[in-house]
Amino acid sequence: MDADEQEIFIEGHPCVVVDCVEMRYRVASSAAAEPDTGQFRSRFLHKAVSKPNMVTVRALNKLSLVVERGESVGIIGRNGSGKSTLMKIISGQSKPTRGAVYASSTPIMLGVNAALVPDLSGDQNVILGCLAMGMSRADVDEKFNSIVELSGLETSIHLPMKSYSSGMASRLRFAIAASVDPEILLVDEALNTGDAQFGDRSKRRMDELREQAGCVFLVSHSLETIKDMCTRAVWLDKGDLIMDGAPDVAIKAYQDFTRHLSKGNNISATKILDDAKANLVATEVRGRSSRRSRG
Numbered sequence: 001m002d003a004d005e006q007e008i009f010i011e012g013h014p015c016v017v018v019d020c021v022e023m024r025y026r027v028a029s030s031a032a033a034e035p036d037t038g039q040f041r042s043r044f045l046h047k048a049v050s051k052p053n054m055v056t057v058r059a060l061n062k063l064s065l066v067v068e069r070g071e072s073v074g075i076i077g078r079n080g081s082g083k084s085t086l087m088k089i090i091s092g093q094s095k096p097t098r099g100a101v102y103a104s105s106t107p108i109m110l111g112v113n114a115a116l117v118p119d120l121s122g123d124q125n126v127i128l129g130c131l132a133m134g135m136s137r138a139d140v141d142e143k144f145n146s147i148v149e150l151s152g153l154e155t156s157i158h159l160p161m162k163s164y165s166s167g168m169a170s171r172l173r174f175a176i177a178a179s180v181d182p183e184i185l186l187v188d189e190a191l192n193t194g195d196a197q198f199g200d201r202s203k204r205r206m207d208e209l210r211e212q213a214g215c216v217f218l219v220s221h222s223l224e225t226i227k228d229m230c231t232r233a234v235w236l237d238k239g240d241l242i243m244d245g246a247p248d249v250a251i252k253a254y255q256d257f258t259r260h261l262s263k264g265n266n267i268s269a270t271k272i273l274d275d276a277k278a279n280l281v282a283t284e285v286r287g288r289s290s291r292r293s294r295g
C-alpha cells in the first residue's frame with residue numbers, strides 16, 4: 001500500500017461481497033483473424049470461412065463491491081457495460097472467470113431464477129419452481145393461489161408452458177420468483193416484458209419485496225427510477241467500475257458523460273470518465289475483512 005493511501009475498514013453486516021470479479025466470454029467473430037494481404041489472400045479467406053476466429057469479450061474487469069444490509073444499489077451504464085453480467089454473477093446464474101461473490105443468503109433475481117420445464121403445465125411449473133427455490137411443500141400449497149393470481153395467466157395456467165408467449169412465460173417466472181421474500185433481491189428491468197396490466201401488478205409486488213428485503217440491486221436505464229428507489233448508485237462502463245456513491249452524484253456524472261458523447265465531444269466525455277475513475281474509492285477484500293482503500 002502506498003504511503004498516501006487511505007484505508008477505510010467496513011464495519012457492519014454485508015449482505016453481498018463481490019470480490020475482484022472478472023468475466024470474459026470467448027465468442028466466434030466473423031471478422032478475419034489476420035489482415036488479408038497480397039499472395040496469401042485465398043489462404044486467409046479460406047481460413048476465415050472454415051475456422052471461426054475466437055475473440056475474448058471483456059464483460060467485467062476486476063470489480064469489487066461490499067453491499068450492506070439496508071442498501072438499495074442502482075446499477076447504471078451504457079448498453080454492454082456489464083450490468084446484466086454482474087447481476088447474473090451475483091444471482092449465481094453465471095460463474096465469473098475470476099473472483100468470487102459471497103452472500104449472506106441466496107440472492108433472488110426477479111423474473112428469471114426459476115428453472116422451468118416447457119413440457120409441464122404452468123401450475124406444475126409453479127410447484128417445481130417453488131420447490132427449486134427451497135420452499136417446503138406446505139409453503140407451496142399456501143402460496144399457490146397467490147402465485148397463479150399474480151401471474152394473471154387464468155385458465156392458461158393449465159396449458160403446457162411451451163405454448164406460452166414469451167411475455168406469458170416471463171409473467172409466470174416473475175410470479176414464482178416473487179413468491180419468496182428474499183433477503184437479497186435482484187431486479188433487472190430489462191427482463192420486465194409484461195404488458196401494462198401486469199406491469200402495475202408486478203411493480204406493486206416489487207415495491208413490497210424491496211421494502212422487506214435486506215438489500216436490493218436494481219438495473220435500470222431509467223435514471224429517475226434509480227434516483228427514486230436507490231440509496232447508492234454504481235456506474236459501469238465497458239466492464240469497469242467508474243463511480244460508486246450517492247445516486248444523484250453518480251447520475252449527474254453519467255448524464256454529463258452521455259451528453260458529451262451524444263454531441264460527439266469524445267475528448268470531454270473521456271475526461272469525465274477519467275475524473276470519475278480517479279476519484280473512485282476502490283474496495284478491496286482481504287482475508288476475512290473487507291476494506292476500501294483510496295488509490
Ligand SMILES: Nc1ncnc2c1ncn2[C@@H]1O[C@H](COP(=O)(O)OP(=O)(O)OP(=O)(O)O)[C@@H](O)[C@H]1O
Nearest residue numbers: 025027057059078079080081082083084085086190
Ligand atoms: N453470453 C454472452 N456471450 C458473449 N458475450 C456476452 C454474453 N453476455 C454478455 N456478453 C457481452 O458482455 C458485455 C456486457 O454485456 P451485459 O449484457 O452485461 O451489458 P449490459 O450493461 O447489461 O447491457 P444492456 O444495457 O444493453 O442490457 C457486452 O459486450 C456483451 O456483448
